[in-house]
Amino acid sequence: MSTIPGYTYAQVPAAPFTLHDLELLKQTVMFTDEDIAWLKKAGTILSDQIDEILDLWYGFVGSHPHLLEYFSKNGVPDQHYLQAVRQRFGQWIRDLCERHYDQDWLNYQYEIGLRHHHTKKNQTDQAQAAPMIHYRYMVAFIYPITATIKSFLAKKGHSANEVEQMHQAWFKAVVLTVVLWTYPYIKPGEF
Numbered sequence: 253m254s255t256i257p258g259y260t261y262a263q264v265p266a267a268p269f270t271l272h273d274l275e276l277l278k279q280t281v282m283f284t285d286e287d288i289a290w291l292k293k294a295g296t297i298l299s300d301q302i303d304e305i306l307d308l309w310y311g312f313v314g315s316h317p318h319l320l321e322y323f324s325k326n327g328v329p330d331q332h333y334l335q336a337v338r339q340r341f342g343q344w345i346r347d348l349c350e351r352h353y354d355q356d357w358l359n360y361q362y363e364i365g366l367r368h369h370h371t372k373k374n375q376t377d378q379a380q381a382a383p384m385i386h387y388r389y390m391v392a393f394i395y396p397i398t399a400t401i402k403s404f405l406a407k408k409g410h411s412a413n414e415v416e417q418m419h420q421a422w423f424k425a426v427v428l429t430v431v432l433w434t435y436p437y438i439k440p441g442e443f
């Protein structure tokens with residue numbers, strides 16, 4: 253079992269969406285078994301670069317006050333909160349690439365959505381930062397999380413085609429998960 257504080261994979265309530273919903277979403281983002289294989293490969297390439305990736309992403313958030321605000325209390329960044337989330341963020345990179353997208357995975361996507369939404373934000377780390385991440389930034393963040401991963405995928409000498417396939421699989425997987433995370437933001441019956 254993981255020792256990462258607040259990482260409660262396979263220990264959360266059931267998601268309000270089903271594996272069938274996930275299957276149709278996969279078809280909609282053109283996510284196939286080949287993508288699963290490319291993601292596994294990506295996972296092996298990224299696993300020893302996670303700190304550098306997180307340095308880059310945290311640098312991005314830290315250099316944009318409107319994003320850092322979500323980790324801050326009274327305008328002061330909460331270092332404990334930033335650190336606690338960082339460990340789970342690293343685990344998420346592994347999970348995105350390596351986990352089987354089964355019911356446990358689905359349930360944890362719902363949990364992560366709640367943790368960005370005011371339903372559960374701040375609770376896991378007893379933080380007192382902004383009460384929710386606004387929906388618009390959830391969607392917008394797909395771009396930097398995707399664009400910046402490519403150079404890390406390219407660092408181990410794979411061909412341009414292999415890097416591209418891994419990158420496309422990553423992009424699809426991030427879209428898929430962020431769609432699931434936004435469930436709490438959508439009016440009942442409209443998701």
Ligand code: HEM
Pocket residue numbers: 258259260313319320322323337340341344364367368372373374375376377379385389390391393394397426430
């Ligand atoms: C593509 C969009 C995003 C991805 C992939 C992402 C990824 C993650 C991950 C993996 C976690 C930890 C989940 C866990 O508890 O296991 C997390 C939590 C968090 N993220 Fe995001 N995030 C996204 C959008 C954003 C945006 C736009 C912000 C704004 C700065 C943000 C701020 C936070 C905060 C404050 C937490 C802690 C939430 C809590 O209190 O539990 N995230 N994020």
